[in-house]
Amino acid sequence: MMRTKQTNNIIAHHPVLGNLACEAELSFNAEHYYSAISCIFVLTEAMLKYALSIEDNARFVDVIDRACESDLITTQEKTSLHTLRKLRNGYFHGNPFSQAIDIEDISYIFSENETQKKIYKLYSGTVIDIAERIVVSDDI
DSSP states (O other), rough: OOOHHHHHHHHHHHHHHHHHHHHEEEEEHOOOHHHHHHHHHHHHHHHHHHHHOOOTSHHHHHHHHHHHHHHHSOOOHHHHHHHHHHHHHHHSSSSSTTTTTTTTEEEHHHHHHHHHHHEEEEEEHHHHHHHHHHHHTTTO
16 A cells, blocks of 8 residues: 555654554555554654653643643644544543444444544544644754
8 A cells, every 4th residue: 555645754754653654544544443543542642742842651631732832733633632532542441342432413332443434534634734744843
């Protein structure tokens, strides 16, 4: 599978973050949706901590808020990332087999492939856009 131009740009500027973006994309293309969204979850936290020079033990909720306060992300992106953070908590810290997400007044079970596919499609673009913005601006 071909990597997107955006993913290639991230890899060129920051190979670690770029490889996470690439792995997310490759996993999605191979229909490994749980892996794809897991990579997006990890990329989100890693890129913000990198950009803000934050220690590993910082709470993710605080990292997102600080990113917005620092004008690294917009208020709309902050809202999206907080939603993604809550989903991540459900996946990594809860039981994804008994949880659901409501999208446009429809409940989707976390463990279903279609739900994971929807989550990836809803949030990966925002995360990749932010990652590219961070790594490109870091070179200046």
